[in-house]
Amino acid sequence: MMKNNKTVNDTYTSRAIAESAMHQSQMKDVMITKTPGRYAVKAMMSGFLLAIVTVFMLAIKTQFAGTPVGLINILGAISFSLALVLIVLTNSELLTSNFMYVTVGYYYRAITLRKIMYIVFYCFLFNIVGGLILFGLMRFTHVMTPEMITALTKTVSTKTVESTWYAILVKGIFCNFFINIGIYVSMLFKDGLSKAFFIACGVVVFVFMGYEHVVFNAGLYAGMLFYNFDGANWLHVLKNIVFAFIGNYIGGGIFVGLVYAYVNGRRDAFEK
Template sequence: MIKNTKSVEDTFMSKATVENAVNQVQMKQVMIERTPGRYILKAIMSGFLLAIVTVFMFAMKTLFAGTNDGLIGLVGAISFSLALVLIVLTHSELLTSNFMYLTIGWYYKVITLNKIVVIAMVCFAFNIVGGFILFGLMKFTQIMTPEMITALSDMVQLKTVDSSWYEILVKAIFCNFFINIGIYVSIQFKDGLSKTFFIACGVIVFVFMGYEHVVFNAGLYAGMVFYNLEALSWLDVLKNLFYAFIGNYIGGGIFVGLVYAYLNGDRNSMVTKEK
């Protein structure tokens, strides 16, 4: 028998990835404390990118209307995957990916829970602002066709009035699990093409399956404010945002962030390293 010389540390297969995430958390904390304006602008850009690619997705789906439903869904999912690719590669700030990063940072004791709440709330608020800016600019154009507005209204109806709180919660867990798994894998690559592929994979799954993404949903509601306000059921909108927020945190923060933080090091390892 060959003697097993491996240590526990040798089982930390993606330790470099979580260390990268910890570095990201520290930079987020520096921005929010010292240059909050820059952090806010990054958060606005994420919401803007999500919203503008959402419009692109609706355009693609309506242009393919009349063909196979599965093909339309796949075209829409592939179209929307561009949004997260652009957000990640431009280092913009998106709430749902921050769930993973911030939880990893909390596990390794590089950020406090209070600071996590501040970053998350600021990020979410200005992600929403980005969506409002996009649809506010677009309102006075003919970019959103009647067919696209109908598709928007139908999707919002499905996500709010026609969905129970439990369905929203579970779909939100699955959504951010896939998104953050894709981002976690992409961190392990340096070239843009590999990063793009794995980021897009997670998004394509969530969009095609109709899972719940709290920032994407907030962008849809921003669009409804400008294009079909009377069709909004505000209590159902709040229901969707509340349970999608919780589910997205569970899927990205716990099922990915906390799990892989635990699998790649002791909680005190970063503190010990600094000493």
């Protein structure tokens, strides 16, 4: 019988990606500590990109009204995938992908829990600010048509009033699982086209299935602030934000970040 010369280290098949994610968490730690203003700008850019592509998706859905619903939904999902591709390839700061990075960093003891909390809430705050800036600039234009405002209001109602906390939580888990598994796989590749393809795959699934992405949702609520404030039930909006936030962390931080950190080595694997 052939001798088995493999070691435990040989089973860490994606260790390089886990190590890269750990280094990402350390870079975020340095950035938010040493240059918080620059970090805030990068986080705002993510929120801005999500919001502007959300408007693009609403335009597609309203202008293609009358075509089969499934076709409209897949076109909207494909169009929205552009946002995350641009965010990742420009190294902007997005809360939901940071869930994976900081959890990997915490597993390998590269970042403290206190700093993780700081990064998470600071990033989320400025993601929201980016969406507010976009809709604030757009408010005095005719980009958002009455049909688009109606579609926005209907989407918000579906995500808030018509959804239970449990449905939001589970959809939040599914959403960020697909997003972060796409990002994790994309880290295998050096070229932008391959990265973009796998990132987009995860986004298309979550948008088409109507899963809950807390930053995307926050952008929708920013739109409601400017276009139809009375059309939103703000208590239910808060419910959505809270449980989508928790679900997104579980899906991206636990189901992807922690799982792949664990299967690629012990907690002290990179300590010297």
